[in-house]
Amino acid sequence: MEIERINDNTVKFYISYLDVEERGFSRDEIWFNRDKSEELFWEMMDEVNEEADFVMEGPLWIQVQAMDKGLEVTVTRAQLTKDGQKLDLPDDIEERRKLFGSEDAAAPEFDEFEPVFEEPDVKKMDYTFNVVQVEDLVPLARRLEYVPIESAIYHFENKYYLYISFDDLLHSEEDVKNYISIISEYLTASPLTIHRLEEYGKPIFKEDALPNVLHYFG
Known part of the structure; x- marks a missing residue:
C-alpha cells in the first residue's frame, strides 16, 4: 500500500486489488459487503497511522476513487468538538461503526458515515x-x-x-x-x-x- 501525507489533516493512499486479496478480502466484498469494507478500511487506517503518523481523531471524510488495478482513498480528519471535547474514535470496529451510524440518536451531529467503497456507476x-x-x-x-x-x-x-x-x-x-x-x-x-x-x-x-x-x- 502506498501512502502520501497531504497535510496535517489529510492523507491519501493507494491499495491494489491484489493487495486487497492478500489481506483476505475479495473484490465483491469490498463493493457490496459493508461489514467487510469497513473492516478493510480500518485495517488500512491503522497502517496509515503507523507509517504516516495520522492520528484518527474526530469524524473522517472519505473519498474513494476506483481505478483499473486498485483504489485511491483520500481521508480528511475534521476538527470538530462537542462540549469543548475532541471526538475520539474507539479502537473497536463495532464501536467505530456506532459512532458514525445513523441509528444512534445520541451520535454526534456530523455527516453520516456511508459505506466506505461506493459501487461504481457502471457495473x-x-x-x-x-x-x-x-x-x-x-x-x-x-x-x-x-x-x-x-x-x-x-x-x-x-x-x-x-x-x-x-x-x-x-x-x-x-x-x-x-x-x-x-x-x-x-x-x-x-x-x-x-x-x-x-x-x-x-x-x-x-x-x-x-x-x-x-x-x-x-
Whole structure:
C-alpha cells in the first residue's frame, strides 16, 4: 500500500486489488459487503497511522476513487468538538461503526458515515475460465462472434485463462446468463481474478481475444 501525507489533516493512499486479496478480502466484498469494507478500511487506517503518523481523531471524510488495478482513498480528519471535547474514535470496529451510524440518536451531529467503497456507476460483470489450448476456443468464438463482450487470454502457471467481461449498459442479466451458459458448454469457471492475471500472467491477447482466436486459428 502506498501512502502520501497531504497535510496535517489529510492523507491519501493507494491499495491494489491484489493487495486487497492478500489481506483476505475479495473484490465483491469490498463493493457490496459493508461489514467487510469497513473492516478493510480500518485495517488500512491503522497502517496509515503507523507509517504516516495520522492520528484518527474526530469524524473522517472519505473519498474513494476506483481505478483499473486498485483504489485511491483520500481521508480528511475534521476538527470538530462537542462540549469543548475532541471526538475520539474507539479502537473497536463495532464501536467505530456506532459512532458514525445513523441509528444512534445520541451520535454526534456530523455527516453520516456511508459505506466506505461506493459501487461504481457502471457495473462490469467479470468471469474467468480455464482453457486447455487457445485454439480450442474457436467453436466458442464462432458462437459469440457477434456478441459485444470484452475478452482477454492470459498464460499463468502453465495454464491458459479466458477473461470475459459484460457491461450492464449493453447486456441484461438474462443476456449474461445465456452467454455464460454457452461458455460453460466449452469451459469451466476459474476463481482467478483478472487482477492476478494482469499482475503475474503473460498476456496472449489483452483485448478482443475471441475475435483474434477466430482470425489466427479459425
